[in-house]
Amino acid sequence: MRRLLLKNSFLKKSLFLALLFFSAVGFAADASLGKAKVEQVCATCHGLDGMGIDDTYPKLAGQYADYMEQSLRQYRSGARKNGIMAGFAATLTDEDIANVSAYYSTLKENRLTDLTIK
Numbered sequence: 001m002r003r004l005l006l007k008n009s010f011l012k013k014s015l016f017l018a019l020l021f022f023s024a025v026g027f028a029a030d031a032s033l034g035k036a037k038v039e040q041v042c043a044t045c046h047g048l049d050g051m052g053i054d055d056t057y058p059k060l061a062g063q064y065a066d067y068m069e070q071s072l073r074q075y076r077s078g079a080r081k082n083g084i085m086a087g088f089a090a091t092l093t094d095e096d097i098a099n100v101s102a103y104y105s106t107l108k109e110n111r112l113t114d115l116t117i118k
């Protein structure tokens, strides 16, 4: 009986710590949800492959997720100004931002490496 009680309180503590951890982290970015969103919203300009449909649109393939998250939050808040991206970023939740950034960051095979200006 005593042993069972001890075990129980250990379980309670673990559960408490697990809850604390997940509430601090919030959520884990989900690249497959991100891909679905990109298909609906972003692919017309940046491409599903992250290559951009032409040179007007930044390549996002293999870009660092935290860089894209920061840019998207700044477009949404107006700290980074661009008429086109402001509108699209406004439709994104924090989860969407994490997910689409996770998706584009996985496309490492198309990563931009040639920075020569043509």
Ligand code: HEC
Pocket (backbone or CB within 6 Å): 038, 041, 042, 043, 044, 045, 046, 056, 057, 058, 060, 067, 068, 069, 071, 072, 081, 082, 084, 085, 088, 089, 092, 100, 101
């Ligand atoms: C109608 C075309 C269009 C659509 C749709 C679009 N974007 Fe953009 N995006 C742009 C343009 C143009 C820029 C460059 C803006 C600038 O100079 O700041 C840009 C910039 C960005 C940047 C910053 C890139 C960098 O290198 O700093 C990110 C990240 C980004 N877009 C993500 C997205 C995501 C995610 C979506 C979908 C939710 C999306 N965009 C939808 C046109 C578009």
